[in-house]
Amino acid sequence: MAVPVDNYLRNQFMPHMWCPGCGHGIVLGAVLRAIGRLDLPKDEVCIVSGIGCASRAPGYLDFNTVHTTHGRALAFATGIKLARPDLHVIVLTGDGDASAIGGNHLIHAARRNMGITTVMFNNSIYGMTNGQYSPMTPKGRYASTAPYGNVERNFDMCELVKAAGGNYVARATTAHARQLSNYVEHAIQTQGFAFVEAVTQCPTYFGRRNKMGTPVDMIEWFRKNSVNAAAAAKLGPEELDGKIVVGEFYRGDAPEYTQVYEEVIKRAKEAAAR
Amino acid sequence: MTSAASPEVPVLVRHEWCKGCGICIAMCPKKVLEAAPDGKATVARPEDCIKCETCEIMCPDFAIRVVGGRSKGVAEGKGDVAGARA
């Protein structure tokens, strides 16, 4: 049985706080549709977030929800998952939250292969604090703290998570909302750490500063500048410069942490009984 | 208030949740939706709707429901979802 999205919203708090045209609602919808297709019992879903625009999502969702401290969502989620391995633990985080202040937790959650699904809402900017550059802001783009253009290179978070040991890695944009939802579904079904980067528009800060037009223009820009993984494999670095590579990049089958730890418990109990 | 209450109207817009971003209007392949004077979405050509659910999926504000859409509110790209609950 698939469940419609409305069933997962805490309707009394709608409309949500995000700006008109902000892509976060599209990403959140993709997440909720994935949960709906999987028909996960609400009591068995735990949504954990950090701080930032994306991290305000859990407040609108009718699950077990925690809005934690900046960057630390995955560390809180690790405790929840380890103590209750049967829960579906989903982290909703932003690019600043996950790639800057929380970068180390992301690396280690992936390395441990914790059974957590992470959806990183990447709008390439710190929206909550009015538009400073993040580690995901492309080089040359403008931000309130990059008035001459960003001089830093941005991360490829999918490569990072894959290298760190996650079992599922995918990326899509709000222009690919159906694919995005499928990827989240696959992520939730993954045994082990799963990471989906959702490229989303911030028309208010990133869009305005970089003269990207309306929210519709930004979505169209994503569509035109995206290359799927198969096509990207045939292109050189220069041809891929400035492009967004979308697709499912990696599926692994490394053992999931809490399942491994259950074995530790078994062995420890045997040792104690001797 | 929704802009369409009758079951024959295929697209329901929850007016109080709509922020008038215009994404649904631009994304609809059949130009079913238009901006009302207040900028919010309204159903202008219900007869043209093919129930593709793009508007619903692309609405950042959860303000749109396609009545009798093929995926019953859990739209995805692979096709129908069997046994969906309304």
Next chain:
Amino acid sequence: MPGRKGRDLRLLQGNECCAEAAILAGCTFFAGYPITPSTEIAEILSEKLPQVGGHFIQMEDEIASIAAVIGASLTGAKSMTATSGPGFSLKQENIGFASFTEIPCVIVNVQRTGPSTGLPTAPAQADLMQARWGTHGDHPIVALYPSTVPEVFDLTVKAFNISERLRVPVILLMDEVVGHMREKVEIPHVSDIEIINRPRPDVPPEKYLPYAAGPDGVPPMAPFGTGYRWHVTGLYHDETGFPTTAAPNADRQMKRLYAKIESAAEEITFTSEESLDDAEIVVVACGITARSARRGVRLARERGIKAGMLQLKTIWPFPYGIIGDIAGRVEKIIVAEMNMGQLIGEVERAACGKCEVVGYSRVDGEPIAPAEIVAKIEEV
């Protein structure tokens, strides 16, 4: 396992004893990061927790450790972390989160000399104020402070009980000397240990208001994944748990958080005393300094000085009333502490000028010896 009637006497290090007590108090989750002089607690729990079906994890840093502890506690697990100076600093933001969201957890800080890396890992008692005010903003907190290994056992159990009962983070401050010292300790039979669990809701999920407190100011807490879907946030929130910026709510919320500790202050304040009845000079101290003070007071008595001592086992909430009463009937209070003068400020507030308060500080990484206490008593 010893029989019900057999006494379980052991020679334990303070850190070992803390780990043993945690398990008996019902701890089923530990997350930590290696740091001397607290690491033995993690090492022992990595072995013992899975034996009782609990979980141990070594996180990537101290911030993650306390975060994982709070996360586990949300599912109902009694949870603990242990650290020392620099690690305690790193944990502070999330301690504030736990305090504000009222998630029970126990944080052990085996103190070492600071600031920064300090004198690794000589003892100091310089995190007293950090235990109270380490995180930003007003917040309730409880801190307990053992001076012997048997007290480590007792106060570790109490730390869990208070944390659960009041839904507040409890900090167990240990001295490096206590953490690493071996003493005889009698482990009580499990049935003789008082165990308190967090209040649970007695209403069905649809009627559950996660931050609606009873008369004691403590709201019932439903573990995640048991049908009570609620929201936890570090934003100001109302009884529903959802954020609100309403000024009257903010005022009400903060005052309730303080009131729940104040109303329980008597039951969570633990002290120990020596020769206080007729004392004219009283030494106030905690941790290992209290041991030297106790000995120093006995030596002073042998020399005919009417000296007494008060050991604070609970330092937060601070026992202003108890010290105020003492100040009203003695001539002098000496506050002995291994820092530049932290406790003394609180003692002065409590004494309200009713008697003279003098400090004795030692900050060279060496404990205060009984002879120093005697000398100070004779000097004043």
